[in-house]
Amino acid sequence: xxxxxxxxxxxxxxxxxxxxxxxxxxxxxxxxxxxxxxxxxxxxxxxxxxxxxxxxxxxxxxxxxxxxxxxxxxxxxxxxxxxxxxxxxxxxxxxxxxxxxxxxxxxxxxxxxxxxxxxxxxxxxxxxxxxxxxxxxxxxxxxxxxxxxxxxxxxxxxxxxxxxxxxxxxxxxxxxxxxxxxxxxxxxxxxxxxxxxxxxxxxxxxxxxxxxxxxxxxxxxxxxxxxxxxxxxxxxxxxxxxxxxxxxxxxxxxxxxxxxxxxxxxxxxxxxxxxxxxxxxxxxxxxxxxxxxxxxxxxxxxxxxxxxxxxxxxxxxxxxxxxxxxxx
Amino acid sequence: xxxxxxxxxxxxxxxxxxxxxxxxxxxxxxxxxxxxxxxxxxxxxxxxxxxxxxxxxxxxxxxxxxxxxxxxxxxxxxxxxxxxxxxxxxxxxxxxxxxxxxxxxxxxxxxxxxxxxxxxxxxxxxxxxxxxxxxxxxxxxxxxxxxxxxxx
Numbered sequence: 001x002x003x004x005x006x007x008x009x010x011x012x013x014x015x016x017x018x019x020x021x022x023x024x025x026x027x028x029x030x031x032x033x034x035x036x037x038x039x040x041x042x043x044x045x046x047x048x049x050x051x052x053x054x055x056x057x058x059x060x061x062x063x064x065x066x067x068x069x070x071x072x073x074x075x076x077x078x079x080x081x082x083x084x085x086x087x088x089x090x091x092x093x094x095x096x097x098x099x100x101x102x103x104x105x106x107x108x109x110x111x112x113x114x115x116x117x118x119x120x121x122x123x124x125x126x127x128x129x130x131x132x133x134x135x136x137x138x139x140x141x142x143x144x145x146x147x148x149x150x151x152x153x154x155x156x157x158x159x160x161x162x163x164x165x166x167x168x169x170x171x172x173x174x175x176x177x178x179x180x181x182x183x184x185x186x187x188x189x190x191x192x193x194x195x196x197x198x199x200x201x202x203x204x205x206x207x208x209x210x211x212x213x214x215x216x217x218x219x220x221x222x223x224x225x226x227x228x229x230x231x232x233x234x235x236x237x238x239x240x241x242x243x244x245x246x247x248x249x250x251x252x253x254x255x256x257x258x259x260x261x262x263x264x265x266x267x268x269x270x271x272x273x274x275x276x277x278x279x280x281x282x283x284x285x286x287x288x289x290x291x292x293x294x295x296x297x298x299x300x301x302x303x304x305x306x307x308x309x310x311x312x313x314x315x316x317x318x319x320x321x322x323x324x325x326x327x328x
Numbered sequence: 329x330x331x332x333x334x335x336x337x338x339x340x341x342x343x344x345x346x347x348x349x350x351x352x353x354x355x356x357x358x359x360x361x362x363x364x365x366x367x368x369x370x371x372x373x374x375x376x377x378x379x380x381x382x383x384x385x386x387x388x389x390x391x392x393x394x395x396x397x398x399x400x401x402x403x404x405x406x407x408x409x410x411x412x413x414x415x416x417x418x419x420x421x422x423x424x425x426x427x428x429x430x431x432x433x434x435x436x437x438x439x440x441x442x443x444x445x446x447x448x449x450x451x452x453x454x455x456x457x458x459x460x461x462x463x464x465x466x467x468x469x470x471x472x473x474x475x476x477x478x479x480x
Contacts, residue, residue, distance in 0.1 A: 056459040058441075061419035066426060069434075073442040080478025084450040084471050087462050132477065246477030308447055
């Protein structure tokens, strides 16, 4: 049969030049479908869709633009999860408006114009790509670095070699404005999280600082002021990474340097500590009594814990109960 | 002090008398008052009486002036109690607030639904809203992968 169809009469030779000649050759592609179960799902948005009763009240009640309004009031992480609910939601969440707003908020210190420029030059005009690929500090929780060291205990009553595992944590909470809070303590995460905000009292040993995230890579420069009679500045260098693209849930501690500052500098600086020490050499100090010290201990990587997971996090467990914690 | 009253008529034929100052929190109604076409009452073809009752309750509470001062904290608490409603009522309220153009009620209702979605896994969201999972297994894996960051 196929052989016959292929011998094309001469009057059709001109038609050979046209693609339509295919219609004269018998093809039966549907034969391939026999025996294969094909779900009769029409493509999304197709008007030929059978009237299908959507069991979800929310879809029957709300037109698309109002569903959009609901989504507009959600955080990016909720949007990401909402994407996985059904096809309609996946399609709705793709709207670049959401990602544009999320990006402009996350990288607000760069300014709107700069962010648009970066959008065009690095991310092909896709806000969603920027959200996923550009390094971003997360502000919806705390970064925690858990450090341990062993302290020899006091030998009493011939108890042989008592040792204590001492566990202390570095806590960082970033704000999108360029400020951050820092605390170094042995207190547990779920207790610290409660007062780690700008309204906390001074007795909580919470320190304020400012930071910048590089425009072009994953490095953070931050500085904290320890005020007092011998004021010291703590300069922190960090590198952001993540366990998944766009997760930004890990930070490596690259360097930790304390240096002295003199009183005049402080009174003229007000809030922007980083602005004061930017450009200082690693061993620079402005108070000869306080040498610059680069710390080498307690440099474990930071893990990000969102606020809603603070109470259940494994980081609350005492050292004996924690498995060797792999920061990934 | 005389307060002008307006009559609002729900889609199912019920009439509600409301102070003009309270009713014009709805931009839609405010425009009609300006255009002076409220003499025979305002028919609201898209709002059922059950919902209109709630809208009027909201507008009365939010008609804050020197005679009726309320703190923001009290309002927030009242909002929470006010929005303790069935899903169908909440969605109808969104539609009504949109149609009547009452911005603060629209924000409140949309935010309430957004909060119902917040923090839940996709399975929990589907169960809350009775949404069918219409992804094929391949699609589901793909969408999960592209949004893995939201789960980390």
